[in-house]
Amino acid sequence: MIVMLIVRALEDIPNQGIMKGETFRLYIVDTHHHMGREKSHRNTPGGAYDFYQLLWFEMKRLVQRALSDDNLLFEPIETIAPSFPSMMFDSRKSWKRMNHGWLVDRTIVFPYSDDYSKRGDNGEPSFKISNDKIAGWTTRAPHSSRLIGFGRVDPTDAKSGPADIAVKELDRAILDLGLRGLKLHPLAQLFIDDLEDDITKRVLHRAAELQIPVIFDTRNMRTAIRIKKIIDIMREEEAYSSVMSGLNIILAHCGMSPGDPKLYDILKDPNFSADTSTLHDQDLPLLFEMASTRIKSSAKRWSESLLFGTDYSFLSVQAAELIIYTFSRNFPGTLADTQRILGGNALSLIQRPFRTTRKTKRSPRQLACTNDGGTSRAVVERALISLIRSKEWELSSMDTMLPPKQTWPQPLPENKGGFNGVYTNSILTTLQAKDMDYELHLWLRDNPGDILTLAALGTKGEDALTTTEYATHRIGECLIEELTKNTRHERDVSSLVDSIPKLFG
Ligand SMILES: [Zn+2]
Known part of the structure; x- marks a missing residue:
């Protein structure tokens, strides 16, 4: 049995049928996490698990404060290692020391804008080495039980190389390496001006064909609106429309605009969601109030639009605030909404089982x-x-x-x-x-x-x-x-x- 974060109800919650003292297990997925190297930033699987241990200490600290303010409905009481992965980590000495940090069950990891991500003179696509490294960590024991790898590509590679160079690297990352989603960063890769260009559309179209989610770095509402617009346009264009209904887009950091009503207009779209990394403090009441009142859609519940994320190592333990907030009286949803946001939604986006070009046909x-x-x-x-x-x-x-x-x-x-x-x-x-x-x-x-x-x-x-x-x-x-x-x-x-x-x- 995989066990996880255990929380206890601090009082009767009649509208959810919950009684004081009952305990619940929550499964947590970090949807936004970097590994590799970028200037002073470095991170590996071991670093991630150490970080989750720190995050848990920070949560316990915040819980003490919230308890004395009588602000919590649920108290996080412990984290328990899941038996199967935990047994595997314990089976080898060099793995055993990484058997901790089980506050978070699964982590979606992607490269930084690595020092080695730039396209070289050798004609190879950007992020080739970075994608190899992410696959090396996420598709081998023991980390394959905890990590889900996303690849990165740079659509602007097409400006100085073959038209399909980024699309080919995406194919390699997903089909050969076994990565399971795509991260795009229009700012770091300087294609913010090429967002509506064919070079970006080709990459998005291929992601739709591969049925993988795409997480876009979005630092402001302007970029978020442009991303929504390009997807809407592609849904109408004959060359792309047939596969676009399967393409799920994640707006990283909620566009850093939790107070902007336009964010929630975009999130009404059933194929759009947003990760919560960077949001903290006064962002949190704003985010949940606006999301729960503005995302009205027959295609999904409001809480299906939000995904928990940390953006480690660019950010540290502030993500603890969001987890605690979902256990507080101020959170406008149920425990089911909390479980969706903290993990369920991310897992649903990755629902395609792992397979690569080595795929094999055989009878069950x-x-x-x-x-x-x-x-x-x-x-x-x-x-x-x-x-x-x-x-x-x-x-x-x-x-x-x-x-x-x-x-x-x-x-x-x-x-x-x-x-x-x-x-x-x-x-x-x-x-x-x-x-x-x-x-x-x-x-x-x-x-x-x-x-x-x-x-x-x-x-x-x-x-x-x-x-x-x-x-x-x-x-x-x-x-x-x-x-x-x-x-x-x-x-x-x-x-x-x-x-x-x-x-x-
Ligand atoms: Zn990031």
Whole structure:
């Protein structure tokens, strides 16, 4: 079971059916985090986890103050390491010292405007090395269980090189390296004047085809409005329109304009959301008041437009203020809104399962045994960790299944199972063979009737998983049929573990 931040209700909250003393688990995703090197800034996975530990200390400090002002509805009481990733971090000495900072469960990381990001004379695209580095961290054990990598490209490369140079680098980052989104920075890459130009449109169009989210650095409302306009134009243009409905745009830092009504006009668009990094202090009441009253849309709830982010290492622990604010009396939403903002929305944007050009077609195979009230699960997780530690396989990703969009549930208290929308009992990992072009999804899940199943799926074809949305109609009849047909029922968990090699044949 992946456990996370635990909060306790400080009083009865009748309109949410919550009773004083009940505890809840929240799953936190940091949507905006840099790794690599830029002048005095440096960050690595270990640095990120250290930072989250600091963030937790800062939260505890702020909680003390808020408690004495009687300002909190929920008190954060502890963070608990998730069993599967935590066991993996503990399995090797050099990993073990990074097994901390579990306030944050997952982190979306992208390059800085790195010292080595500039396009060289050798004809290579900008950010090539940066994208390689991000993939090196995010698609290998143990960090692949915590980090989700986004690539960066510079559309203006096309001015001095081939017209499709940035598009090709985007393809490489997503399809070959396994990155899962795109960060664009019109200011740092000096294409603010080229925003409406074809060179930008081509990159956005490709992102739409690849079905990946795009996070735009936005420092002011002017840029945000231009981004919205270019997307609207592309939706009308024949060359682009057919794929544009699938393109999700994240406006970083809420355009640094939480008091501007125009921000919320943009966020009414179901494909637009904004991350909260840089917002603090008086920004917070403004942001949540305006978002909850102005984002009126039949296509989404207001809280689906906001994503928690830290912008580490450009910013430090001020993000703690936002987390605490969502637990306060002043926050205009429910605990479900808090869970969406702190993590659910980000996971929903990444719902495409990890796969690369090594994608492999194969028929699904599944093993099943009794879960013995959850004890079998830990045994299988341990077996998978030794598999990952072997020389043969790389753990490229570890995702959880999610509720379909717009159905995010109200979190349940721990005494009723503690479900918060993230199916931590249904984990989809990607394994890549180290010495050949081969990848597969391993899907470990609890089923009704205390049954545990472990399935091996191809990453390509109609019996592969194309979404992490956990609903029968999204998973595909073909896959369900094949899984049922190819399930081997084992006597107990030790015989299931013995049979794991049969999944790979
Ligand atoms: Zn940033």
